[in-house]
Amino acid sequence: MLLLTALFERLNRWWSYRQTVRELSLLTDRDLYDLGLDRGEIDRVSRNASGF
DSSP: OOHHHHHHHHHHHHHHHHHHHHHHHHSOOHHHTTOOOOOGGGHHHHHHHHHH
16 A cells, blocks of 8 residues: 555656646746746756655
8 A cells, every 4th residue: 555655646746747847838938037947947946846
């Protein structure tokens, strides 16, 4: 049961990571700038946000 719980948590973190990447990638460069980001930071920010 512990293995399934760990797997489920990992899957949820991955899903959150992918969703964050997708949403940030859809923003314009101006929108990202307003957030203090550039395109090169999307992966890092998404990983930090999701705990992935």
